[in-house]
Amino acid sequence: MRALIRPDWAGDSTMKRTRHTAEQIIRKLKTAEQLIAQGKTVADVCxxxxxxxxxxxxxxxxxxxxxxxxAKRLTQLEKENARLKKLLAEAELEKAMLKDLAEGNF
Structure with a gap:
């Protein structure tokens, strides 16, 4: 029986994937700025x-x-922008369907 040897990079990540809120990101960036000001390298800060x-x-x-x-306001604006883009796409689709119906291409 053959044993499979997996390379180090093959899925055994030591870092856990998480989603950070904008507030958490800003807090971590401020910590990073302080550490860099103290002379730490970017790798150490990370x-x-x-x-x-x-x-x-x-x-x-x-x-x-x-x-x-x-950052909170940016997140809210991005969500609102996505919602408005969806509404616009739906309106354009509806307009195209009505135009086809009016021309008799159904």
């Missing part, structure tokens, strides 16, 4: 705040310099 380096850089790009209230 270990402390328990995220990967790409996640840290993406968060800095998206939430850098924001306050918690601004």
């Amino acid at each position: 270990r402390v705040i328990e995220v990967t380096q790409p996640t840290y850089h993406r968060w800095r790009q998206q939430y850098g310099g924001m306050q918690a209230e601004e």
Whole structure:
């Protein structure tokens, strides 16, 4: 019988996947800024705040310099924008169907 040897990167991740709220992200970014100011490297900071380096850089790009209230408002606006886009798509579809019915192409 052959034993399968799995590489280190094959699904045995040591970091748990979680979704962070905007407030949690901002809190972690502030902690990271403090640690970097103390002379820690980005790799060390990422270990402390328990995220990967790409996640840290993406968060800095998206939430850098924001306050918690601004992040809440951003999340609300994104949800509202998604809802409005859905409503617009439904209205456009309905308009196209009515146009086809009016032309007799059914």
